[in-house]
C-alpha cells in the first residue's frame with residue numbers, strides 16, 4: 184500500500200514553497216515560486232529513479248520504465264501551480280500521490296506491463312495566463328504551442344518568456360508521450376462528498392467552462408456636479424452585469440457564475456468611472472444551458488450598449504462538458520468497494536487536466552472530500568485518512584491498468 | 588482689464604506639466620508632477636513681484652503688499668493639484684486668474700487699501716490623500732495639522748513625507764494669514780450654466796459631501812465547485828451596494844452618489860472574491876437629505892451583515908452644506924450686470940477651498956461654464972471668452988473689496 188509519511192511530508196513541504204512574508208501561498212505559473220516548486224518536485228522524481236522529461240510548454244514528466252514495460256504509458260497527472268493565497272492540496276495532491284503510487288509499486292517489486300508516468304502540467308489554474316489547463320490542453324493538441332507561449336499576463340509578460348526565465352522551457356515536443364490511459368486524483372474542492380459522508384468520488388463527467396473578459400466604457404465626469412440622469416457610469420454598468428450573471432446562474436439548473444476580477448479607471452473617489460474591466464466565469468454541466476447563460480449575458484450587454492456604453496468582450500477559455508471513461512470509473516467504484524470505502528459517482532465542478540487528456544486517451548478522476556467544500560482558499564483541507572485512502576484507490580486502479 | 592494672453596498661455600503651460608507618455612495629465616498632491624507645477628507657479632508669482640510664503644501643509648501664498656496696503660488681505664485662491672487623467676482648468680484657472688487680477692491692478696497703478704494674496708491650496712482633490720480640500724481645511728483650523736500630515740496614500744506614504752520629498756513642507760503655521768474676504772473663481776464642472784446659456788454664476792451655496800471607504804469581507808472559494816446557494820461573494824455584495832447607492836441617489840431630491848474606486852481580493856478569475864474595498868461619494872445640498880442617504884446606506888450594509896458579511900466603514904470626509912456670503916454674491920451679480928454678462932445664482936456641486944475658507948472669512952465663488960458639464964476628464968473645456976469674462980468679474984469684485 185501507499186506509505187503515509189512521504190506523501191504527507193512532501194505535501195507539506197511543497198505547500199510551504201512560495202509563501203510570502205505574511206504566510207500566503209502563491210505559486211502562480213511561471214513565477215519564481217513556481218520554479219522553486221518544480222525544482223523540489225524534480226528532486227523527488229529523480230530520487231525515485233524516474234527519468235525526467237520536460238516539454239516545450241513546461242510540462243514535467245517523471246517516467247518509470249521498468250524492465251519488461253513497453254507501449255503507451257499509464258499516466259497519472261495533475262499540476263503544482265496554484266491560485267493566489269492558495270491551499271496546499273489542489274493539484275499537488277494528485278502529482279505527489281502519483282509519485283507515491285510508483286514508489287509503492289517499486290517497493291512491492293511489481294513489474295507493470297507498461298511504463299508508468301507521473302505528470303505535472305503547466306498553468307492549470309489559469310490565474311496569470313489564460314486559458315486554464317493550458318499545459319495539458321497543449322499536450323492533448325487542443326491549443327497550438329506557439330499561441331500558448333504567446334499568452335500574456337497582466338503586465339504583458341508572455342508565458343514563453345516566463346518559462347524561459349525560470350528554466351522550464353523544455354526540449355520535448357508537447358504530445359511526445361501519448362498515454363494509454365490517464366488518471367487524476369484530486370481534492371473535490373466542493374461540498375458534495377462531505378455532505379454525502381463518503382471518502383471517494385468516481386468522477387464521471389466535468390462541467391463546461393466559459394471564461395470571458397469584458398471591458399465597459401462609459402464617461403468620466405465629476406462625482407459632485409454631474410446629475411444622476413446625465414451619467415454614463417461604467418462602474419454601475421459593471422455592477423449591473425455582476426448582479427445579472429449571479430441571478431441568472433441561480434435561475435439556471437446546475438449553473439454557476441463568478442466575477443473574480445474587476446478594476447475601475449481612472450479609479451478616483453470623486454470621478455465617475457470611465458471604464459470597468461472584469462472577468463466572468465460561467466459553468467454548467469449541460470452544454471445547452473451553458474450556452475443559454477452565455478446568450479443571456481450577451482443580450483444583457485446589448486441592452487447596456489443601447490444605453491450608450493461601449494463594450495468589448497474577449498473569450499479567455501471555452502470548454503464543453505466532458506464525459507470520462509465509464510470503464511475506469513467502474514474500476515474506481517470496484518476498488519473502493521473492495522477496500523470497503525464509501526464511493527459515489529459525481530460531476531466535477533472544477534476544470535482539470537483530465538478534461539484535456541480525455542481528448543487523446545481514456546481518462547478518469549478520483550475525488551476525495553474537501554472540508555466545508557472550501558478551495559482556492561488557504562483554509563482548503565482534506566483529512567490525512569482521506570488523502571491516504573484516495574492514493575490507495577489510485578494505486579489499485581493503476582495496478583489493474585498496468586497489469587501488475 | 589485682464590490681459591488675455593498671459594492667463595491663457597499659463598493655463599496651457601501648467602496644463603502640460605505632469606503629462607505621462609500617453610499624454611494623460613495627472614498632478615496628484617505631493618507627486619513629482621505636483622512639484623513641477625508648484626515650481627512653475629512660484630516662478631510666475633515671483634516674476635510678478637509677489638512675496639512667496641509656504642505653510643506647513645504646503646499651501647503656497649503669493650502676497651502683494653503695495654505701499655499703503657494694511658490689515659487682513661483680500662485672498663483669491665484655489666488649487667493646482669489634479670485628479671488622475673485630468674483636464675487643465677479645474678483649480679488652476681482660479682489660481683492663475685488671481686495672479687492675472689494682481690497684474691491688472693499693478694498695470695493700472697491701483698493702490699488697494701489691503702494686501703492682495705493669491706493662494707494655491709494643497710490637495711484639494713483628495714485623490715491621493717483624504718480628505719479633499721485639505722490645505723484650506725487645515726488653514727481654516729478645521730483639521731489638525733499633524734493629523735493632516737499623517738494622512739496616508741494607498742501605498743502607506745504620508746502627506747508629510749510626500750511634501751518633504753517634493754520640497755514643499757513650508758515654514759509658516761497654517762492660518763498665519765487670515766483673510767478679510769476670500770474669493771474663488773472656478774469652472775462650474777457641471778451642466779447648469781451651459782444649459783442656462785449664461786457666462787457667469789454667482790455661487791450662493793455648496794452641497795454637503797460624505798465620503799466613506801467600505802470593506803466587505805465574504806469568503807474566497809472555488810468558482811466552479813461552489814453552488815450559488817453556498818457562496819459569500821464579497822464582489823456581488825459590493826455590486827449590490829453600488830446599485831443601491833445609485834438608485835437611492837436617483838430617488839433623493841438633489842442627491843448624487845458615486846463609487847469611483849473598487850478592488851477585489853484575491854482577484855483571480857476562478858476565485859470567488861473574499862474581499863471588496865471601495866469608496867462611496869454621496870452629496871446633497873440639503874443636510875437632512877444627505878443624512879438620509881447615509882442612513883439608507885448604513886441600513887443596507889446592516890442587511891448584508893445579517894447575511895453573514897463582515898463590513899467595516901471609515902469616514903474619509905464629511906462636510907455639511909455651506910452658504911456663501913450673500914453680500915459678495917450680490918457684488919458678483921452687480922459686476923456681471925455692469926459688464927452686460929448674463930449671470931445666475933447657483934449651487935456648487937463640487938467641493939471647493941472656498942467651502943473651508945468660509946469658516947474664517949466672508950467667502951464667495953464665481954463660476955464660468957464647462958462645456959457639456961464635463962470635468963475630472965481630459966475633455967474638460969471652457970471657452971476662452973468665458974475664461975476672460977470670469978477673470979474680469981473677479982477683478983471687478985477685488986477692486987470693490989480692496990477699495991481701489
Ligand SMILES: NC(=O)NCCC(=O)O
Nearest residue numbers: 307308315533534811857
Ligand atoms: N482544479 C482547479 O481548481 N482548476 C482550475 C481551473 C478551474 O477554474 O476550474
Ligand SMILES: NC(=O)NCCC(=O)O
Nearest residue numbers: 407453711712719937938
Ligand atoms: N472642485 C473639485 O473638483 N474639488 C474636488 C473635491 C470634490 O470632489 O468636489
